[in-house]
Amino acid sequence: MTGMVLLVCCGWTVLLCLSVEAYENLALHKSAWQNNTWRSYTADLAVDGQFTDLVWDGGQCAWSDRGQTTAEWRVDLGAVRSIHHIVIQYATGNIEWDEDNGFTRSFLGFSVYISNTTNKEDGVLCFRDTSYTRATIPNSVNITCPYHGRYVIYYNNRTHPPYPEGYSEDAGNALCEVEVYGCPSPGYYGENCSLECPQNCQDGYCDIVEGTCFGCSHRYIGPRCTKDCPEGLYGRNCLQNCSMTCGDPGRCDIMTGHCNGGCQVGWTGAMCEKGYHLTINITHHEHVYIFETLYIGTIDGYLLYYKLMDNNLLCLPKKMIKIMLTAE
Known part of the structure; x- marks a missing residue:
């Protein structure tokens, strides 16, 4: 007392x-x-x-x-x-x-x-x-x-x-x-409660003695929440991984996780989280091949994809095919 x-x-x-x-x-x-x-x-x-x-x-x-x-x-x-x-x-x-x-x-x-x-x-x-x-x-x-x-x-x-x-x-x-x-007032610390908590502390609260944050707002890390999320991470305390199906794999908005540069072929959604069936119609054959894709990309004009049945990498010249995407 x-x-x-x-x-x-x-x-x-x-x-x-x-x-x-x-x-x-x-x-x-x-x-x-x-x-x-x-x-x-x-x-x-x-x-x-x-x-x-x-x-x-x-x-x-x-x-x-x-x-x-x-x-x-x-x-x-x-x-x-x-x-x-x-x-x-x-x-x-x-x-x-x-x-x-x-x-x-x-x-x-x-x-x-x-x-x-x-x-x-x-x-x-x-x-x-x-x-x-x-x-x-x-x-x-x-x-x-x-x-x-x-x-x-x-x-x-x-x-x-x-x-x-x-x-x-x-x-x-x-x-x-x-x-x-x-x-008596939230967002302050120190013996006289005269110091403001760091601006990026979660909910504006910090340790009453040291001024360190209990958690960080979206996109920030560090004891006082002054550092941006490292590349490939996003969200509160940077604990979420950017999607590898982003157009630029593993790179996204550090606040929302939305993909930068669109999505890989075969994927859609803000975070490229929705997969698609890929129907490939080879123009000089009568056969139509339907594959469920794990990864699709392009290299030097060729369409690359994995066929999940045997995980073999197949290559087709892009000029020989037309692609139809249908949602799963």
Whole structure:
């Protein structure tokens, strides 16, 4: 918490703390929800900015009913935000936080998710406690979570006994404050949220610390999406291969994948993805040969194609034939 940190900081340490707290608390006074509530201790009490009285009847903590198998709480940041870290202050009963404090039992095993919907499964798991004990779990907990999302979801469960030593038998919330620090406007990064993300980042988002892109818009690659796709590749993050049936094989528009220079004989479509039957009528014979083509091209006035039955290369003078293409 900002106030608590300032009390213990002095000298050069103050500069470090001020740097960490340069991000804004995006959760303060935002709409909050929990899956069940004990008495009048509603979800919004965990984002009201008050956490000096950490006992159950202090009126500053969100509490859920006991005897439950799951406990879920979330805050709506109002829009997709760039998050740096999350601080959770759990109830203590206003007594020393150590292994003898009963609240440690219900805090153990919690998870934090970042999501663009109210469903945690749609989001990313930011943190899951799998190793804390009653003696080691901190309070408050500071979780680095450099993701983008609208909802921050706290979750705990007691659904698959037996539980690790020290865990409570049921699940419950006793959240006195949840602070979500990050940038209030999308598309910015840095300690003061004053630097713009690179313009070719996918959806305009970048790492809140480094400014590197999570993904690139069409045609770009690189940590900051500043490089064009290499020849032969196209699309988002340059992951698609240009068609080898393009008129210029393996070369296409780096945005759309549409072929440059038309298509090879026997192929059509923007990406030359549609094959054709090729009917060849040899003018000085009565026979008509029909072949399904794998590749067709011309060299020095001759029509070249592969006959798929035996994969033999056949050559015919172009002046001796006429071609009729029919769609497959």
